[in-house]
Amino acid sequence: MGACLALCSLASCASCLCGSAPCLLCGCCPSSNNSTITRLVFSFFLLMGTFVSVIMILPGMETQLRKIPGFCKGGTSIPGIENQVDCNVIVGYKSVYRMCFAMTCFFFLFCVIMIRVRSSKDPRAAIQNGFWFFKFLILVGITVGAFFIPDGTFHDVWFYFGLVGSFIFIIIQLILLIDFAHSWNKAWVENAENGNKCWFAGLLSFTVLHYALAIAAVVLFYIYYTMPDNCTEHKVFISLNLIFCVIVSIVSVLPKIQATQPYSGLLQASIISLYTMYVTWSAMTNNPNRKCNPSLPTGQVQWWDAQGIVGLIIFLFCTLYASIRSSSNTQVNKLMQTEEGGGSGGEGVVGEDGIRRAVDNEEESVTYNYSFFHFHLCLASLYIMMTLTNWYKPETNTQVMQSTMPAVWVKMSSSWLGLGLYLWTLIAPLIFPDRDFS
Template sequence: MGACMALCSIASCASCLCGSAPCLLCGCCPSSNNSTVTRLVFSFFLLLGTLVSVIMILPGMETQLSKIPGFCQGGTTIPGIENHVNCDVIVGYKSVYRMCFAMACFFFLFSAIMIRVRSSKDPRAAVQNGFWFFKFLILVGITVGAFFIPDGTFHNVWFYFGIVGSFIFILIQLILLIDFAHSWNEVWVRNAEEGNTKCWFSGLLFFTILHYALAFTAIVLFYLYYTKPDNCTEHKFFISFNLILCVIVSVVSILPKVQDAAPQSGLLQSSIITLYTMYVTWSAMTNNPNRECNPSLLSLVSNVSTAGATPTSSPGTVQWWDAQGIVGLVIFLFCTFYASIRSSSNAQVNRLMQTEEGKGSEGCEEVGEDGVRRAVDNEEDAVTYSYSFFHFHLFLASLYIMMTLTNWYKPDTSTQAMQSTMPAVWVKICSSWLGLAVYMWTLVAPLIFPDREFS
């Protein structure tokens, strides 16, 4: 998409800033649906805010800003000019909280505005699919205003908003992974039936074994490094209980009755869900304030005792770039991109994600001067996704990014530092259990309700 935009002239793209979503492609990318392009652009807004947050939390950023003459309080000064900017607010975890607060407000606003939009004929659909320049200005304005919020109790209050929102977003990530796994399995099985059966089924078998092998390896490492013979009882319970649950859903997915009722189910999906559950379990254990049960990755790799990921360089510094944070960001990027382009054939997941792929307008195309047919509006009859739910999903994603970049640490206003807390551990673990329950439902629902359509 970026390549397509780069090929267009600046004047042509500028003229599209107040127009519809496909116009942002400037006619360079054929067959671009209104619904898909709009989701991609809003996701780009989210990723842009994430990039800004990452830059502002990088180590040494405050030092670099203080070198700008007349910018930071206490930094380099210009004779006759007083430094007015408190650079402590625009770097570190405080900047992440404010940036993500602005993005959350932006997407929540649009989620409220777009409630019950049924088709592109609704006047609000024009706001959803156009006026990008003004929407960008609104986001910038909210961001600037967020940095003027007094410290007070803002960080503590917003921390709990982040906890709840991230809990829900983890479940949405799992739903998207379930959808991706079902689509992957369906496509490869269809290819096996139509072409080289041995090749495609070998591929399915390989990735299934690979996912289970990675999950089993993770479990062994968890027992070795995140438990102690006479301590870490919670970790032993988390690992063992989640292992049992993953075995149960894997067995259920291949039961003959389940296979008859839901032919799309299989071990490939279960292996992906098992691996993701192990990631969430690991992520939860890395937030345990008991450092005896939570060794840092650095100490595991280089035998250097660093007492976990708690920052020691300066108060309020958060090392988001540990392994757990990086993996979390990678999964977040994948799910955000997939949510923007997804076209699911799984009715259950569509209901859970509030999408209706394939029910939009079929023939709404425009022929360009070059004779190439390009889709412009595929939602004249009905929207292909819930506008409101999509923005609510990005609202939750903003909170998840905030918690991921700050390692789910709780701000301590008395010391201006960040500390691990057990509530973050239980939020993640409970989300893994509820996520497995959702996956189990996708397996047994067709069996319990045989008269309903779940294909």
């Protein structure tokens, strides 16, 4: 989908260079609502930067670059040509930090520019929904400049920016999963109520699967990440999150909760429980205590471990879902600063030239908060930086990566806050009966 949008935006460059909404569409594009197309293209920019970071962190990349004559300093040279590029900077964790720094700055810039845009009639909406070629040039320019930042304390300072940003993004991921589970549960329950009981069987099957995976994860955590006379922190983490997941699961099916939220159920709770166990696992893999962390590498840092790959998959899903979501969950929309949606698709408008164009569906009001959307992508850039580097802290003097306890506490506290937010979406209508949570 992202590649499709890239081709579409390039093919329609003549219209989008200086134009605003509505942007041109290709026949292959899945939606014709201008708001959805814009979010998808911005998400494609993020995924493109992620793809570049993944390439530059691959094992052996520096070795391959040094084989290029006249490219790397200290590498193979051509007589009369001086090697100019420091290949130590454009590969490994340094390249990831600089690439993600550039993406963070890019999205933060648009976050500031788009504050308080209310409709597509605002002149700034034209910048949001058009000028794609110039936006791409700005991103490239910031990226090139980022690779000229001196090492110094840059990586050490940016690591803590990554910790804070990733903490918030993990919570946003959980909110998106709540929204996805709510929409999934509502759609399948409505289908089942229309006469086909197989949808109930499907809901039950997926709910049981999610809980089975969560329980299996808890058992494996106790086996591999605890010891009888050690690893007290891990025992507390696993036990607390297990108790919290049981609590939210029970609350989600209480009669009073069901009366105010008929589409609340165990499917949402099972997905949240499974995600919580993933975050718990991810946190324990960052414990520098080797006795309690069998995932800790014994030699060189391993960029691609299991929890990092799972985290990348969840990130890709949540990023794309945030770009096309059109939720009817009022509480989640308030948390995500979006409007209640009525569907992401449209038929489009066919111009006199026969080309289908996107529908400007934001003339009255925007369907999502422009500034918050860019803030979300800004945080996503920091999360990708931490995920691709396994949340390891760079040491300025030794130029190596070390696992640290702050990363453990950031992940665990984000999981607890996320569970608290999910619990709030369940009990808020009971605490404030005068408010409309329908």
